Amino acid sequence: MKVHLRSVGCRLNQSEIDTMARQFVQQGHEIVQDAAEADWAVVNTCAVTREATRTSRQLIRELQRANPDSEISVTGCYAQIKPNDITVMPGVKRVVDNLAKSDLVETVTGVPVEPFDNEPLLRDEVLPGASGRTRAFVKVQDGCDNACTFCVTTVARGAGRSRPLTEVLEEIRYLQAMGFQEVVLTGVHLGSYGHDWGDREGLVKLVQTILSETDLPRLRLSSLEPWDLSPNFFDLWDDPRLCPHLHLPLQSGCDATLKRMLRRTTQADFRALVQAARAKVPAMSITTDVIVGFPGETDEEFAISQAFIEEMAFAGMHIFRYSRRPGTAAVRMRGHVSEDAKKQRSAKLHQLAERMTANFASQLEGQMYPVLWEHVGGATQDGFINLGYTDNYMRVYCVHPRVLTNQITPAVMGSYDDGRVFAEPQLDGV
Numbered sequence: 090m091k092v093h094l095r096s097v098g099c100r101l102n103q104s105e106i107d108t109m110a111r112q113f114v115q116q117g118h119e120i121v122q123d124a125a126e127a128d129w130a131v132v133n134t135c136a137v138t139r140e141a142t143r144t145s146r147q148l149i150r151e152l153q154r155a156n157p158d159s160e161i162s163v164t165g166c167y168a169q170i171k172p173n174d175i176t177v178m179p180g181v182k183r184v185v186d187n188l189a190k191s192d193l194v195e196t197v198t199g200v201p202v203e204p205f206d207n208e209p210l211l212r213d214e215v216l217p218g219a220s221g222r223t224r225a226f227v228k229v230q231d232g233c234d235n236a237c238t239f240c241v242t243t244v245a246r247g248a249g250r251s252r253p254l255t256e257v258l259e260e261i262r263y264l265q266a267m268g269f270q271e272v273v274l275t276g277v278h279l280g281s282y283g284h285d286w287g288d289r290e291g292l293v294k295l296v297q298t299i300l301s302e303t304d305l306p307r308l309r310l311s312s313l314e315p316w317d318l319s320p321n322f323f324d325l326w327d328d329p330r331l332c333p334h335l336h337l338p339l340q341s342g343c344d345a346t347l348k349r350m351l352r353r354t355t356q357a358d359f360r361a362l363v364q365a366a367r368a369k370v371p372a373m374s375i376t377t378d379v380i381v382g383f384p385g386e387t388d389e390e391f392a393i394s395q396a397f398i399e400e401m402a403f404a405g406m407h408i409f410r411y412s413r414r415p416g417t418a419a420v421r422m423r424g425h426v427s428e429d430a431k432k433q434r435s436a437k438l439h440q441l442a443e444r445m446t447a448n449f450a451s452q453l454e455g456q457m458y459p460v461l462w463e464h465v466g467g468a469t470q471d472g473f474i475n476l477g478y479t480d481n482y483m484r485v486y487c488v489h490p491r492v493l494t495n496q497i498t499p500a501v502m503g504s505y506d507d508g509r510v511f512a513e514p515q516l517d518g519v
């Protein structure tokens with residue numbers, strides 16, 4: 090059968106879709122990029138913002154219009170929260186509970202999924218739609234035991250649970266055999282890996298084991314809640330294969346707002362953490378998420394938050410406008426902020442984010458960083474436009490006579506423009 094797979098939202102959703110793709114292909118099915126050709130479609134939805142739920146619904150409608158005969162299976166956070174709304178949509182064959190998502194392929198095909206084998210396979214054979222994919226997302230954890238008052242994820246994904254280490258290792262070896270150069274570990278609350286079996290150092294052990302038991306060229310960690318990191322955590326970067334990049338969601342830089350959000354951090358704690366990370370790993374890039382217009386966020390609170398964000402000098406920042414998520418505590422709070430004020434605050438932070446990224450990029454200028462070239466974005470008369478990322482997650486590009494996709498090369502950083510740095514790859518001996 091031909092299968093079309095789509096994901097909305099976070100990297101975790103993308104990693105789940107990647108796993109499903111491999112499972113479908115292992116059973117002899119074909120992944121197709123064009124929804125009109127598909128016998129089956131799968132949508133992994135998101136509910137983190139109102140916009141995400143709208144996009145999820147729109148995508149289901151688009152797939153149905155593209156091929157009214159295909160059977161659509163829907164899973165993910167939005168499907169978990171509003172299964173009845175989705176079940177009645179045209180073309181939807183089934184809604185799969187988030188907790189049963191790992192069995193989705195078996196539910197669709199009726200055939201049990203075999204565990205991964207370690208036979209080396211060409212990655213384009215296994216993931217026909219994945220040409221140019223050089224970085225794989227591996228889900229190691231799901232669910233969360235925190236209760237941040239804006240977050241619908243805990244409602245949608247349940248309590249925290251971790252994947253056994255042996256299973257994670259097996260998947261990483263498999264991906265490496267397929268040709269992937271970099272693995273990104275993902276989870277709803279990645280920092281709590283192992284907490285469900287009583288190991289507070291679970292993530293440290295997981296990273297150490299992956300680094301010592303595989304020769305994977307690059308390992309990256311996705312989002313980590315700032316309160317999960319123990320003092321010895323930054324020792325992990327003694328191994329240069331661990332990418333010097335931390336994504337630490339701040340959400341607000343004002344203590345009063347953080348308290349209402351039930352975030353387990355403060356300005357002082359967050360500052361100490363960032364200082365410790367930079368003291369140990371000077372090249373570390375630190376990126377973050379921020380919500381503007383959380384209930385009760387006054388102009389003064391926003392100004393405090395903005396000043397703290399500037400002080401932290403993040404290398405990148407995702408900005409979200411607060412939206413009411415049914416079932417969360419924040420919905421019932423007083424002092425909801427007008428949409429106009431949210432838009433203005435968001436615009437201010439977007440300007441700040443651009444300034445901070447440009448600043449970070451200027452610090453890299455003239456220095457050499459390893460770049461994983463990920464794909465080709467076009468060509469000029471001088472060569473191919475190769476695009477990739479440094480280990481510390483700066484988007485770079487170069488114009489080169491060769492296609493460099495899926496190679497890691499040293500490259501000298503040049504000037505920054507429009508979200509990316511011009512880099513000169515050094516190919517002698519590569």
Ligand code: SF4
Pocket residue numbers: 233234235236237240241242243277278314
């Ligand atoms: S830590 Fe907070 S924001 Fe993150 S998933 Fe858990 S409840 Fe949501």
